[in-house]
Amino acid sequence: MLTGAGARAEAVHGGSVRALLVTVLLSAFMFQLLRTVGLRAFSMASETYTSGTHSAAFVTCPNDTVAKDLARGIVEKKLAACVNIVPAIKSIYEWQGKIEEDNEVLLMIKTRSSKVPALAEYVRSNHPYEVAEVISLPIDQGNPPYLKWIGDIVQE
Incomplete structure (x- = not known):
């Protein structure tokens, strides 16, 4: 010690x-x-990304069958890299002076911003609604490899 x-x-x-x-x-x-x-x-x-190069577009459909048919056509025609089908949404809107409430299916579409006009035309030509919803928002930021994948699939 x-x-x-x-x-x-x-x-x-x-x-x-x-x-x-x-x-x-x-x-x-x-x-x-x-x-x-x-x-x-x-x-x-x-991985460089220019804000707004890609967009997320949204389309509502009356049912799952219409949604799947539109989604498949959009991807096959290279108008989008991916379409998510979001089931069971409730839409409340004004149509011809009345408040309407419908069950719908939402398509969430990832594409190039430059393809949105062609996407809208495809939807208008293949959608059962008199006035089909096609709206898009530019993608400001995201996972660079995912954004690159969108650009690889949906070419200019």
């Missing part, structure tokens, strides 16, 4: 070893974390 200066020296030495071990482990963890974050940031930075 050490007493006095010897005990203090051993306590300092043991504390230094522990501190060094903690520092090494923390450094290894931080290196891995920073490396992962850095690689993701570099990957995202290397």
Whole structure:
């Protein structure tokens, strides 16, 4: 058993070893974390995207059959990369002076903004409604690989 200066020296030495071990482990963890974050940031930075290049368009349909037929045609004609079919929405709107309430199905369509006019024409030509809803919003930001995929599928 050490007493006095010897005990203090051993306590300092043991504390230094522990501190060094903690520092090494923390450094290894931080290196891995920073490396992962850095690689993701570099990957995202290397993917350039111009805001508004792509759009999300929305179309309401009277039922699932019409929705599936329109969605399939839109994708087959390369007017969109993807169409999500959102079932069971309730629409309340004014039509010919009356408030209407209908069950509908929503199409959420991802495409190039330049394709929206052709998409609207396709929907008007194939939709049973007298006045079919086709609205679009430009995509400001998103997952760069996903946005690239839209552009790869729906070419200019």
